[in-house]
Amino acid sequence: MRPAPLPRILIIYTGGTFGMNVSPSRSGARLSVPRLSPQSLARDFRKQVPELAQIANCEVSVLMNRDSAHLGPPEWCKIADRIRSTWKNYRGVVILHGTDTLAYTASALSFLLRPCLKPVVLTGAQRPLSALRNDARRNLVSAVEIASAGPRPLANQVSVFFDDELLQGNRVHKRSATDYHAFESPHIEALALVGTEIRYRSAKPFPRSSHAPVLIPQFNPKVALIHVTPGFPAKAYSAHLLEHLEGIVLNVFPSGTAPTHDPEFVKFLRTARRRKLPVIVVTEGGSNADPNTYEAGRALLDEGCIWAGDMTTECCFVKASLLLGQPHAQRDFEKLWKIRFAGEAG
Structure with missing residues (x-):
């Protein structure tokens, strides 16, 4: 009997610390933005995170490669369009994103992707995947596992995974630029905690209006x-x-x-x-x-x-x-x- 096929996961890369190169300098480590293609990024994942192949069939899309400080409404809409146009082909989506504006992007996607039909998990890193000691690898592994196998309807929303916590995307706030525990959700419990196993809270969807109007993807710049x-x-x-x-x-x-x-x-x-x-x-x-x-x-x-x-x-x-x-x-x-x-x- 053949084993069941692995779920397909789309990994969308937008830039940030996760994929940067590390080079030593007299003042400490310096980070630089490399040139990336879907092929080179997938190759890096196979080499540095080989266990992904045991979790899912991951397909990589380099949508952009920017510092998150350079992302805003046009990029939020571009990410949403990419997900909406292809998510029927995947079990879930993982977005690799810089941490400084990740909370803004997660909030925007929570509105732009209503109703959220699949898990959309944003994650990133405080130290790049290329660094000897980093948080990138474990953040990516857990994000892919949650997108692949997280319980519905709990997982069918925009969320943020960081430092062993899965948080509701539009309720997060960046608390630190240096700690691995970079994000917090001040007034709502985590959706899941990761330890020796992934412990999900009761699979109860968040409250939302059933009569909310459809919002066009247009942000007022004023x-x-x-x-x-x-x-x-x-x-x-x-x-x-x-x-x-x-x-x-x-x-x-x-x-x-x-x-x-x-x-x-x-x-x-x-x-x-x-x-x-x-x-x-x-x-x-x-x-x-x-x-x-x-x-x-x-x-x-x-x-x-x-x-x-x-x-x-x-x-x-x-x-x-x-x-x-x-x-x-x-x-x-x-x-x-x-x-x-x-x-x-x-």
């Missing part, structure tokens, strides 16, 4: 993510920035507060409201604070700001940009914002 600081230069923002924007994501202090004692800050919010610019308020690190606790938070709501709840800053920015890219976006924004499209908020 949405700004602004961090509130003590001494916030509200007057300068009002005078020189607001006229060029169509939406604001305001990253406020962890308790959901902002310098609402400052008349110029209040004027900044009122000017935005008069211009019909949505102002979405998110806390540093998505702290899930209650803005009604303090007067400095309640004042934000009184001025018409929209509360993001426990969403991550990355997902909040992506969702705002996508919703404001839709037809009649400004008119329908508050209604659309309340919809949980992909389990992005608790």
Whole structure:
């Protein structure tokens, strides 16, 4: 009796530390971007990660080879198009991605690939596969195994695998540039933990609206993510920035507060409201604070700001940009914002 054929997995390479070359220098190891083809990358995998052949029939696509700092909405749509056009041919998809903007890409794909019909697992590395000591190999092996054999419907979503944790893609935040434990999901438990075996949580899909409208893959480039600081230069923002924007994501202090004692800050919010610019308020690190606790938070709501709840800053920015890219976006924004499209908020 012949053994069952191995599942087919598509590995999409986009760049990042994972595939970089390491060269020593007087100031320490330096990383450089090599020229890669699907053939050369597949050859590297066979040589350095031979156990992949025991898990799945992996096909490699080098979609791009860029530092993740150079990826944005056009690349998010390109990745989504590549997956959507071919995913019927595969059991699952693994995306190799740089870590700095991985949380943004994961959030974007969670909206662009609704409904997610197959596992889409993003992973990367803090040390490249070519380094003697690295996290690239084990991240890739586990990501491919999860995409191949993870329980449905739990696995049928956009997720992030890093350092033995499988996390919901639109609920992750990068916490470190040096630790192997690079990502965290502050307000939702891991989908799976990897040790001597892979321990999945109960296969319950995340809550989402069954009546959510279809979103076209178009992001508004006039949405700004602004961090509130003590001494916030509200007057300068009002005078020189607001006229060029169509939406604001305001990253406020962890308790959901902002310098609402400052008349110029209040004027900044009122000017935005008069211009019909949505102002979405998110806390540093998505702290899930209650803005009604303090007067400095309640004042934000009184001025018409929209509360993001426990969403991550990355997902909040992506969702705002996508919703404001839709037809009649400004008119329908508050209604659309309340919809949980992909389990992005608790």
